[in-house]
Amino acid sequence: MSSNRSFDVTGASYFDGDVPLPRNVRTLALTDDGATLEIETDQGTVSWPAGSVRRVSDMAKQGAAILRSTTDPLARLCTPNPFVAAALPRANRAAPPKGRMRLAGWALAAVGAVAVQIGILIPLLADNLAEYVPPAGEQALGDATFEQIREVLSETGTNPIPLCENEKGRAALDQAVAKLTDDRGFRQDIKVYVLDHSMINAFALPGGYVVLFRGLIDAATGPDEVVAVLGHEIGHVISRDPTRHALRSAGSIGVLGLLFGDFAGGAAVLFLTERLISAQYSQEAESGADAFALELLAEAGINPGALGDLFETMRRKHGERDGVAAHFLSHPALGERIDAARAAEKDGANYTQSLDDAAWEALRNICE
Amino acid sequence: MGVEFVGKRGALFWLALKTGFFTILTLGIYRFWMKTRLRRWYWSAIRPGGHPMEYVGDPFEKLLGFFIAVVILTFYIGIVNLLLMFVSFSVFNSSWVGYLASIAGVIPIWFYARYRARRYVLGRTRWRGVRFALEPGAWGYAGRAMLYWFLTIISLGVLWPRMTFLLEKYRTDRTYFGSAKLLQGGRWQMLYRAAIPFVLALVATSGVAAWLLLIDPVWPDTLSDVDRAIRSVYLLLFQDGEMLSMNWPERLFLIPLCMSALVYGAIHYRWATKRIMANHKSADGVRFASKIKPPRVTMIYVLGISLSYSVLVFGLALLILLVIGALGFDAVLGDDIAVMADMPQWLSFVLLGALYLGVFLLWGVLHNTFVTFPLMRHMALTTTLPTASGLARISQRTRDEFAEAEGFAEALDLGAAI
Numbered sequence A: 001m002s003s004n005r006s007f008d009v010t011g012a013s014y015f016d017g018d019v020p021l022p023r024n025v026r027t028l029a030l031t032d033d034g035a036t037l038e039i040e041t042d043q044g045t046v047s048w049p050a051g052s053v054r055r056v057s058d059m060a061k062q063g064a065a066i067l068r069s070t071t072d073p074l075a076r077l078c079t080p081n082p083f084v085a086a087a088l089p090r091a092n093r094a095a096p097p098k099g100r101m102r103l104a105g106w107a108l109a110a111v112g113a114v115a116v117q118i119g120i121l122i123p124l125l126a127d128n129l130a131e132y133v134p135p136a137g138e139q140a141l142g143d144a145t146f147e148q149i150r151e152v153l154s155e156t157g158t159n160p161i162p163l164c165e166n167e168k169g170r171a172a173l174d175q176a177v178a179k180l181t182d183d184r185g186f187r188q189d190i191k192v193y194v195l196d197h198s199m200i201n202a203f204a205l206p207g208g209y210v211v212l213f214r215g216l217i218d219a220a221t222g223p224d225e226v227v228a229v230l231g232h233e234i235g236h237v238i239s240r241d242p243t244r245h246a247l248r249s250a251g252s253i254g255v256l257g258l259l260f261g262d263f264a265g266g267a268a269v270l271f272l273t274e275r276l277i278s279a280q281y282s283q284e285a286e287s288g289a290d291a292f293a294l295e296l297l298a299e300a301g302i303n304p305g306a307l308g309d310l311f312e313t314m315r316r317k318h319g320e321r322d323g324v325a326a327h328f329l330s331h332p333a334l335g336e337r338i339d340a341a342r343a344a345e346k347d348g349a350n351y352t353q354s355l356d357d358a359a360w361e362a363l364r365n366i367c368e
Numbered sequence B: 001m002g003v004e005f006v007g008k009r010g011a012l013f014w015l016a017l018k019t020g021f022f023t024i025l026t027l028g029i030y031r032f033w034m035k036t037r038l039r040r041w042y043w044s045a046i047r048p049g050g051h052p053m054e055y056v057g058d059p060f061e062k063l064l065g066f067f068i069a070v071v072i073l074t075f076y077i078g079i080v081n082l083l084l085m086f087v088s089f090s091v092f093n094s095s096w097v098g099y100l101a102s103i104a105g106v107i108p109i110w111f112y113a114r115y116r117a118r119r120y121v122l123g124r125t126r127w128r129g130v131r132f133a134l135e136p137g138a139w140g141y142a143g144r145a146m147l148y149w150f151l152t153i154i155s156l157g158v159l160w161p162r163m164t165f166l167l168e169k170y171r172t173d174r175t176y177f178g179s180a181k182l183l184q185g186g187r188w189q190m191l192y193r194a195a196i197p198f199v200l201a202l203v204a205t206s207g208v209a210a211w212l213l214l215i216d217p218v219w220p221d222t223l224s225d226v227d228r229a230i231r232s233v234y235l236l237l238f239q240d241g242e243m244l245s246m247n248w249p250e251r252l253f254l255i256p257l258c259m260s261a262l263v264y265g266a267i268h269y270r271w272a273t274k275r276i277m278a279n280h281k282s283a284d285g286v287r288f289a290s291k292i293k294p295p296r297v298t299m300i301y302v303l304g305i306s307l308s309y310s311v312l313v314f315g316l317a318l319l320i321l322l323v324i325g326a327l328g329f330d331a332v333l334g335d336d337i338a339v340m341a342d343m344p345q346w347l348s349f350v351l352l353g354a355l356y357l358g359v360f361l362l363w364g365v366l367h368n369t370f371v372t373f374p375l376m377r378h379m380a381l382t383t384t385l386p387t388a389s390g391l392a393r394i395s396q397r398t399r400d401e402f403a404e405a406e407g408f409a410e411a412l413d414l415g416a417a418i
């Protein structure tokens, strides 16, 4: 066995991968065809194909190398001599991959599990369970989330965002709500609040909460439009959409927190609130609430077309920009919803304005 | 046989920064590689008998483990959370029961995951080519941990050393190096002496509290009822104009002193118990000796954390100045969230996300450099193997094939320092 290149072996030791005792390396050489690394130790000689030798990476000690062969996953050659690794053709290559198909399989399974969970299981379970939450439970859920939303929207960061409770405005609002709800015996009392915030939006919460933003009242061109929105939100309350939504979020947040680890921890609460405000209910839930509102308006002798007017106003004023009335504008079928509202407007029917001008003025100033 | 520690802090800093940066670029996926590489570096720095430890964990394996854990845990966490919330609202009319139950439900999994993670790390650690291993037994560990915690709590902490000892014994007695099995000797009562500083600090704190509030009150006129006492503390803290009449207020300086003593007591307990138990670990023909110095560890924590913290704050301040410079002052101090709303939503998400991740990255890098590195070094340099003749009788053991690696720990976010 002739070797044309041998290395300085001072401080080198070989581990056979069985006994934790170093073997003294007597000589270390690359055969003359450069194909084999010969390691002569006290207890015999080991030959590694030169192309199979890899250097273990991310070592703390500069210069020194730990070498291993892909033919023997356990044996190690430790040498402080940096020229050994430099002479080997593939020392810095990564080891051949193994089990990548299995990895891909589990990756797909993980994505699938999350998708099934968030897309199918949680909604299904939430929808079914929502029917069984007793009114007192819905009330508690609504109270908690309403407070949370008010705190998150707060601009000062210390006090929750104020409710608009101007006496005359409140009376006008109650009058409008009474027009829609009187004598209908809904399964839940409807509680309507106005938040002093410029966002053009409204949302419903479990427990009969219907919340309007001041921005929506400012944007409406007449009382009927506001009343139409009330009708729509009441529709959500009656069909328990907010309760479903809250339960879904409770489940989904846990799953998302799991995926994103650290970063989602703090953001989870914000995210939950954001989702509740710009609640994106299903398309059926939205058209259900629309249909409910149109019927309610017609029964109360108010022009159902007002709902379409409001959608139209908002679309004209704000286009499809997000952050504004996401709840109303996000659905691609907004045009259809406007048409449906217009179609509910019967020719020759005798509609009265829901609030007289004085009451409307009072409602507009509810936040004063 | 002594243990050397090689490696430069600067090299570690760059490795942590580089891998952390890739982690951000890949939205967190690279963190499996980051952890693997950092561990590889640390392990190789620790050299018992002049030969480096070797970490052979595979990032792909860790990624796979994470996916497996996600598949299993999503169902548990998603569905269970939803059901708990439902029950909480339907039966108790409040969310608190649900939150508490959902946290309580994760606790056994948390212990389970810790044991599994340790099993993986040991199973992928080698020295002189020979594997370490931890026998399976994660549920047994979780069950015992819950039981010992319960006993610790109902005994008001008196049985804490028993918990520390028995949990460590459970892990040690299942640890192997090659064919050699480790054994945790000693008794749990021997850990009481590690608790002496903490107990003294506790006694001193109680004494000081009694002195300041009852025996010779700092606020003599507020003794009558608790409400007024709390209010006066509030006034003292937040309303500098209206100082209450105080009796010998210099004594309030004792409060931070007591707090520091308690913190020191806790750190001392943790590391002194490690030392005591290490001195009672053995295998056939191998003994360990540790000279960990709790005061030194405390210094490392105090200096390291304050240094990391100041660098982090300085870095953040710099970042905010840069943002102000780039976007103008108004964009940063706008009077409401309208500015954020005007931006396309994805952009504000990306910006916020990048900031969030940046802070995490920087903190991780600094913590590695100024806390983990000196701790590891101290631990390595204070450990010796006075008897090592048994090594000649040890032989290799088979590989612990371990599909889900540290997946559960990773998914539940208990990755610890490295």
Ligand SMILES: [Zn+2]
Pocket: A232, A236, A281, A286, A289, A327
């Ligand atoms: Zn709606």
